[in-house]
Amino acid sequence: GQNIDQPTEMTATEGAIVQINCTYQTSGFNGLFWYQQHAGEAPTFLSYNVLDGLEEKGRFSSFLSRSKGYSYLLLKELQMKDSASYLCAVRLNTDKLIFGTGTRLQVFP
């Protein structure tokens, strides 16, 4: 079976840094994606990791360790608009994406 785990909810303060973890156990691996989804909207692409290491893109960074089945999304200088759900998704060898249940992040002033 396929298993992707991420925390259900997190809270943080505006201007702070937050790290959202994701662990996975899947039959096949062809990359890991992070998507952002605001309530009532479609998911939007944030990052993609296929090799081990850190990918940085502005305020957002994503890390992958394939040997540990682990990834995290790091959000810096949090803004109120960052309040959303963050979805971790693994691309299987069949090109299918398997999503976790998402982490709902609330940013407070």
Next chain:
Amino acid sequence: ETGVTQSPTHLIKTRGQQVTLRCSSQSGHNTVSWYQQALGQGPQFIFQYYREEENGRGNFPPRFSGLQFPNYSSELNVNALELDDSALYLCASSGTLANTGELFFGEGSRLTVL
């Protein structure tokens, strides 16, 4: 905006009815995937179409069926609707299977089954 459009945006059906949801993929994309997202959950893979052929299916019963047309637009059909089919149905398009596989999602069709 991703260029993926879905219709209708909202609809209400009753148990036992049938529904057809439509999706126009982003220009240049030949692969369409459909996902079901229940409230508070992550998207669940239903199936994927590549060049008009089904190219993978998740754990959904046969009453969930689909089509892809020569222009790469797609339909999702659900027969004999059940209350648990109430969800947001997301269509996502992507380029050739050889690329990163990033999915571009439409805004979704929110289905309520009463």
